[in-house]
Amino acid sequence: MRLNSKRLPGKALLKINDKPVLQNIIERLKKSKSVKKIIVSTSNKKSDDPIVSFCKKNKISVFKGSLNNVFNRIKMTSKKFKLDYFLRVCADSPLIDPVIIDRCMKKFLKGNYDIVTNKFPRSYPKGQTVEIIRVRALNKINEKILTSDQIEHFTKYFYDNPKKFRIYNLKLSNQKRFISMALDSKNNFDFLKKLTKKYKEKINDLSLNQLIQIYEKKNI
Template sequence: MDNMVNIVAIIQARMGSSRLPNKVLKNLPFFSSETLLSNIVNRLNEVKSINKIVVATTDKSSDNIIEEYCREKKISVFRGNEKNVLERFYIAARNYKADIILRFTGDNPIIDISLINESLNEFQREKNVDYLSLKNIPLGMGVEIFTFKALEKNYLNSIFEYEKEHVTPYFYKTCPQNFKILYLDKNKDEIPPLRFTVDTFEDYNFMCILFDELYSKNNFFGLKEILELREKKPWIFEINSSIMQKRVCATLDEEIEEAKRLLKKQDLNKAYKFLTENWRK
């Protein structure tokens, strides 16, 4: 792949959140001036192949504070549609003349630099890859990489709300046959199913403790250090282990199956029985 390609990392971020409002600018470590968002930017600055880091926030007035924060920190910022995040990504990538895009979200503050470098190297080594994603990695450490050409095809052809909200389902769920997709499977490393995203107060409390344990030793601690800590202090990882992650559902049938799963997990057996008996098989 041409060495002159423009590699742009785009971080989607907004202040609105139903479960943990204003999370992207919450302090991390707790007693510091750093935030969830600044930790992501700081880590991406360590990935030397990336030419530009852009925070893509919404055009809502409640997100003015994100734009102000980014300008104060000299971070490039783009503002666009709140609901159509795919459009926001596409226009941001087009404005910054991206050839390759790395997608991140503002609630995942411990993206692993070594995993990002590995993913970028594989993406550039393989010929004509449109989309790359990591598999079997803790939630919140994922890496997604795609070409601008693939993003444009995604943008022009996505019609469903879930595609526009979650940016990349058109690649891996709707029309994977239209793209050359590369999955880096980390299952061989026997990585446990841990949760490193921040959606709730439990997640944030867990993240603060994790930073208290590891940040002073290495500001850019990664999966290796976290797994070592888990061996020594496994109780820390129980703090947010019961949080259920939202799934991307494309159809009503998928939503019904997800609802049944959640009802069963919460021991809401009467509701589960009613839904099972009354919904079409």
């Protein structure tokens, strides 16, 4: 998580009705039955100090690492906190559905998977991406062979080499991959502000099906 996003700079701390996007994500994660600890992995650059300050103020664990080498930063984060596995949720997912998280986690814990996801191939809306990664599998990847794209998008190596890993993909029966709930543009940000203004504190209680209906109609 970093503030130098090219498409929507500073999105993690952009305020929606006086509440930072990061806070919305955390509130939704806390609704999950399977999320026990929340860790924010950010960079050690001064530009990301506001993220660190937010985490300290809200008593959220935080790790600072490389800005551009996200692969190494995530490895170091998992090492620091002695993780066996972790759930990855990006800063562009303020409407992430905790029910999807719990479904993926249940599958992960029951099976000997290296990664459980819902984007390989994608059938869920953008902004509803869940990835649960086994640290042992991550540590087996040789960083020296990674492309710059795989270093920045660290789970990409799994998807580029599916025969090397045990991957389970959660599918949505009705194809909704063309819907974008991701916070990656000013238009999406403006729509999310309208949505939050209408539902206020109940915004984080909206289910995936309710959100799909809203985004399909684009009528608030």
